[in-house]
Amino acid sequence: MMALRWAKRLGLNADSPARAGLSGLTRVGGLLLVLCLGTLAWAVDLRYAPFPPGKWPPACPLKALENTAPTTGYRFQPKGASIRLDIDEDADGNLQAQLVRSANGQPLSARYALTGSTLGFDGAFSAELSPDGRPDLLIVQRSGGAGLAAGYAWLTVFVSQGDRYVVSSIESYDPAPHDWLKPGRAKHCQLIQTTPIWTDATRDGRAHSFWVYQLLDFAHGQPRYVNQARAGFPLWVDYRYKASHRATRKLSAQQKQAAWAKRDFGHIGPAKPAATPLP
Structure with missing residues (x-):
């Protein structure tokens, strides 16, 4: 109080x-x-979710991977797969990730710098993000902050595309297993990306905060928005003390577009190769 x-x-x-x-x-x-x-x-919770209680679509299976590193670093290998995800700390104390063959350690990707706090490392997971039947991997690393900032997270996603992997980076607020959805009869998963946005360019001329929900698909490697695949997306929900799952009326389409373009968080794109060597 x-x-x-x-x-x-x-x-x-x-x-x-x-x-x-x-x-x-x-x-x-x-x-x-x-x-x-x-x-x-407060971290975003189901009071502001894009679906009301009891109406959440079926979630896509997301499997947490066990760390098998004998000493330092992390080693994650999906069950029965011939690939392994190696994560190690570089000379500056930040984490880097690389996909390798589990049998001999042969690199299958570049080494990528993970964004976020080392203390906010939230593990690695496997999921079916592309419909080719090969395992796709993702890493979640959070900010390690407090208050609203604690929910800021960065996902590094390794998506299978034939004989190679496409690696991308996604900013999404407080990602959870229920954010991964199965789109209809498709065999792969899609992600609900959550972005907090503040703007004072609104219909009533006052400043307001919103949760913005967008649908991401990885079937072709790099993430792309497929909001047209689900009714109501993209969805802008008022961030208030009162629970709400409905689209805001405080913004016009043009105001939403302008606020999204000025966002500080919520970007997607190719992952950045690491520049700092390992010790």
Whole structure:
């Protein structure tokens, strides 16, 4: 309650728990305030989900992989697969990942730098992201921060494409197993990408925060948006104290497009090869 009173004194909009209604505050200053006021900064939860309770579509199987490294680093190998994911700490203390043959360690990909905090490493998983029957792998690494920032996460995804793997990086807020969906009769998984967005260019002229949900498909290697495949996507939901699963009315199509273009988080693209050598 003390944090709430201070937030009101400083101009935070009472209908939004984070980064909304920052009258008299800069955008950066407002974000710092949210990071400090832990009672106001909640991770996204099912109160703001794109589907109401009991209406969530069937989830796609996501298998957590066991670390088999004998000492340092991480070694992840899907059961029965001939590939292995090696993750090691570089000379700067950051994690790097590389796909290799499990039999002899022969590299099958470049070595990629993982974004996020080493303390926020959340493990590796296997899933069917492309319909070729070969295992696809993904790594989840979080920010290691506090408050709203704790949910910021980066996914490094290795998608099979014939005799090679396409490696991409995805920013998504607080990814969870239920965010991976099976699209109809298809045999591969799609991801609901979650992005928090703040904007003061709204229909009522006030600043508001939103959760933005978009649908990503990996069937062709690199992630691409396929929002047309599911009714209601992309979905912008008001981030308020009151639960909501409906599309906001506070933004026009043009305002959504402008806010999305200015986002600080929620980018997708090719993963970056590591530049720092391993010790």
